[in-house]
Amino acid sequence: MRVLFVTLAAATHLHAQVPVAWALRAAGHDVCVASHPDVVDDIVRSGLTPVPVGEPMDIGRWADVPPLTEEEFQDETNIWDARGGVDWELFDLCELRPEKLGYASMQAVFSAWVGASFQQISSPRVMDDLVGFARQWRPDLIIWDPLTFAAPVAAVAVGAAHARMMFGFDVIGRMRQTYRAALADRPAVLREDPFEEWLGTALARYGGGFDEQAVLGQWTIDTVPSSMRLEVDQLYVPMRYTPYNGRSAVEPWLWHPPERRRVCLTLGSSFRELMGGDRADIGELLRAVADLDVEVIATLNTDQLDSLPPLPDNVRAVDFVPLDALLPSCSAIIHHSGSGTTQTALAHGVPQVIVPTNMMDNVLKAQRVEAAGAGLHVRDTAALTADSLRALLLRVLDEPSFAAKAAAVRREMLAAPAPRDIVPVLERLTALGRSRAVPELPDTSGAVS
Numbered sequence: 001m002r003v004l005f006v007t008l009a010a011a012t013h014l015h016a017q018v019p020v021a022w023a024l025r026a027a028g029h030d031v032c033v034a035s036h037p038d039v040v041d042d043i044v045r046s047g048l049t050p051v052p053v054g055e056p057m058d059i060g061r062w063a064d065v066p067p068l069t070e071e072e073f074q075d076e077t078n079i080w081d082a083r084g085g086v087d088w089e090l091f092d093l094c095e096l097r098p099e100k101l102g103y104a105s106m107q108a109v110f111s112a113w114v115g116a117s118f119q120q121i122s123s124p125r126v127m128d129d130l131v132g133f134a135r136q137w138r139p140d141l142i143i144w145d146p147l148t149f150a151a152p153v154a155a156v157a158v159g160a161a162h163a164r165m166m167f168g169f170d171v172i173g174r175m176r177q178t179y180r181a182a183l184a185d186r187p188a189v190l191r192e193d194p195f196e197e198w199l200g201t202a203l204a205r206y207g208g209g210f211d212e213q214a215v216l217g218q219w220t221i222d223t224v225p226s227s228m229r230l231e232v233d234q235l236y237v238p239m240r241y242t243p244y245n246g247r248s249a250v251e252p253w254l255w256h257p258p259e260r261r262r263v264c265l266t267l268g269s270s271f272r273e274l275m276g277g278d279r280a281d282i283g284e285l286l287r288a289v290a291d292l293d294v295e296v297i298a299t300l301n302t303d304q305l306d307s308l309p310p311l312p313d314n315v316r317a318v319d320f321v322p323l324d325a326l327l328p329s330c331s332a333i334i335h336h337s338g339s340g341t342t343q344t345a346l347a348h349g350v351p352q353v354i355v356p357t358n359m360m361d362n363v364l365k366a367q368r369v370e371a372a373g374a375g376l377h378v379r380d381t382a383a384l385t386a387d388s389l390r391a392l393l394l395r396v397l398d399e400p401s402f403a404a405k406a407a408a409v410r411r412e413m414l415a416a417p418a419p420r421d422i423v424p425v426l427e428r429l430t431a432l433g434r435s436r437a438v439p440e441l442p443d444t445s446g447a448v449s
Contacts, residue, residue: 001024001029001030001140001141001427001430002029002030002031002032002137002138002139002140002141003021003024003029003030003031003032003139003140003141003142003143003426004031004032004033004034004051004133004134004137004139004141004142004143004151004154004160005017005021005031005032005033005034005048005142005143005144005165006033006034006035006130006142006143006144006145006148006150006151006154007033007034007035007039007144007145007148008035008121008145008147008148008167009035009036009038009039009056009057009121010039011039011042011246012338012339012340013145013147013167014033014035014039014042014043014046015046015244015245015246015340016165016167016223016244016339016340017033017143017145017165018046018048018244019242019244019419020143020165020221020239020419020422021033021046021048021143022047022048022419023418023419023420023422023423024423024426025048026420027420027423029423031048031049032048032049032050032051032137032139033046033048033049033050033051034050034051034052034053034130034133034151035050035051035052035053035148036052036053036054036055036056036057036126037052037054037055037056038056038057038058040052042246045246045247046244046246046247051133052129053125053126053129053130053133053150054123054125054126054129055123055125057120057121091108091109091112091113092109093109093113093171093172093175093360093361094169094171094360094361094363094364095109095175096174096230096364101175101178101182102182103179103182103183103185103186106175106178106179106182107179107192107194109175110175110179110193110194110195111194114194114195114198115194117147118147118149118198119198121147121148121149121150122148122149122150122151122153122202124202126150127150127153127154127202127205127206130150130151130153130154131150131153131154131157131158131206133154134154134155134157134158134160135157135158138158138160139155139158139160140160140161140430140434141160141161141162141163141426141430141433141434142154142155142160142161142162142163143162143163143164143165143221144162144163144164144165144217145164145165145167146164146165146166146167146170146172146217147167149198149199149214149215152199152213152214152215152217153199153202153203153206153208153214154206156203156206156208156214157203157206157207157208159434160433160434161218161429161430161431161432161433161434162213162217162218162433163217163218163219163220163221163237163426163429163433164216164217164219164220164221165220165221166220166221166222166223166224167339168224168339168360168361168365169224169228169229169230169361169364169365169368170220170222170224170229170230170232170234171230171360171361171364172215172216173216173220173230173232173234174230174231174232176195176212176215176216177232177233177234179193180212195214195215196210199214199215216234218235218429218433219234219235219236219237219429219433220234220235220236220237221236221237221239221422221426222236222237222238222239223238223239223240223241223343223416224343225346225409225412225413225416226238226412226416227372227409227412228368228369228371228372228409237422237425237426237429238416238417239416239417239418239419239422240413240414240416240417240418240419241343241344241346241347241413241416242347242418242419243322243323243324243340243343243344243347244324245322245323245324245325245340246322248320248321248322250322250325251318251321253316254321254325254326254329257329258295258329259295260293260294260295261293261294261295261331261332261397262294262295262296262297262329262330262331263289263294263295263296263297263330263331263332263333263334263393263397264296264297264298264299264323264326264327264330264332264333264334264335264350265285265286265289265296265297265298265299265315265333265334265335266298266299266323266333266334266335266336266341267282267299267335267336281384282300282304282307282308283308283309284384284385284386284389285334285355285386285389286298286308286311286312286315287386288334288386288387288389288390288393289312289314289315289334289390289393290312290314290315290386291312292314292390292393292394293314294314294331294397295314295316296312296314296315296316297316297318297321297326297330298311298315298316298317298318299317299318299319299320299321300317300318300319301319301320302319305317323340323341323344323345324344324348327344327345327348327350328348330348330350331350331351331397331403332350332351332352332353332393332396332397333345333350333351333352333353334352334353334354334355334389334393335352335353335354335355336354336355336356336357336362337354337355337356337357337362337363337365337366337377338362339361339365342354342365342369345375345406346369346374346406346409346410346413347410347413348410349403349406349407349409349410350406351374351375351396351397351402351403351405351406352369352374352375352376352377352396352406353375353376353377353378353389353392353393353396354366354369354370354375354376354377354378355377355378355381355384355389356377356378356381357381363377366378372405372409373401373402373404373405373406374402374405374406374409375396375402375406376392376395376396376402378392
């Protein structure tokens with residue numbers, strides 16, 4: 001079987017796909033990974049074969065675009081402007097409150113994301129390149145990042161099966177389900193679907209037609225624990241989250257157990273990589289831990305350190321450390337709610353204090369971790385103070401319930417099928433998907449839910 005992965009041009013998104021890519025490779029299948037040229041080196045370092053498509057994405061440039069003003073937002077014709085700026089807090093894909101999910105609101109959210117984000121990621125050049133490669137290589141299965149809609153277009157063009165590989169919560173699927181119900185309640189002449197308008201046109205270029213699988217895949221591989229997953233009427237293949245932090249070495253100091261409770265403090269590589277900086281006040285974070293009887297491992301690069309006063313005595317700064325190696329020795333972690341960081345902490349049963357950014361589903365992840373009892377989160381990051389953060393950290397460290405609940409989530413994750421265990425499931429679903437049959441639940445001994 002030939003399997004083509006398609007990922008967003010961000011190393012952290014690629015890293016989420018590597019374990020299952022290697023599981024397929026180890027089972028004897030051919031594997032390639034397609035993305036913008038920005039991450040070709042990261043793909044090579046993972047030991048997989050890159051397929052560059054389109055032009056460099058330079059996704060970090062989005063950080064320099066000013067958001068829309070409130071006046072611009074009120075102008076419905078100006079969902080995005082000449083600057084390319086969108087205030088994503090006003091177009092929240094993670095909105096779950098029923099009273100906020102009217103047709104007009106959801107239509108505006110999808111219009112903003114399709115026009116200002118998804119069409120940039122899957123540009124006509126990307127689609128042409130990806131379809132061209134797929135027609136030459138003839139993949140049986142395409143596994144795609146849920147933000148890379150060129151992938152289902154390529155799959156339809158060559159008759160391949162295709163599935164999403166979730167990076168976080170299925171917020172698109174959740175809102176899409178609600179939106180489709182709202183569409184059905186409207187007269188046909190008043191139905192507007194930004195996804196169908198865009199992807200229908202794109203699919204027609206390559207001889208295909210639009211259906212809902214172009215948005216949500218034929219099925220979805222999901223590493224989110226089932227107890228925390230959003231309710232979406234979709235075929236999910238659950239898979240155990242397996243941390244992959246890229247090519248790295250473990251420093252000798254990590255070989256020895258800490259002499260006092262160890263706390264990891266990280267704002268993650270994803271936010272630095274994608275948005276060009278930090279949105280939390282690092283100084284406040286460090287002041288919160290300065291006088292505590294803990295050892296703090298803080299992932300801070302040279303630029304971050306240059307902007308700070310001397311570090312507290314109990315803080316060790318490292319430019320990078322693989323969280324999969326660090327977290328087993330930690331009693332808590334303070335972080336920004338990135339998907340890789342959150343799931344690695346859950347996988348190791350480490351209680352979390354989350355200072356979420358407003359990027360994608362970060363606030364939702366923080367809320368779900370707290371609801372599971374595995375941590376606490378800062379509700380108003382703009383009002384963050386050292387005292388308020390210290391209080392949250394002390395609760396997580398001193399109240400046994402947080403460690404117990406985090407351990408329970410870890411046990412749940414360990415019970416999910418490992419990447420190698422879902423390979424037979426993917427093989428069976430691919431046979432169904434290639435025949436354009438609607439995937440049904442095969443007998444997979446509990447590996448599909």
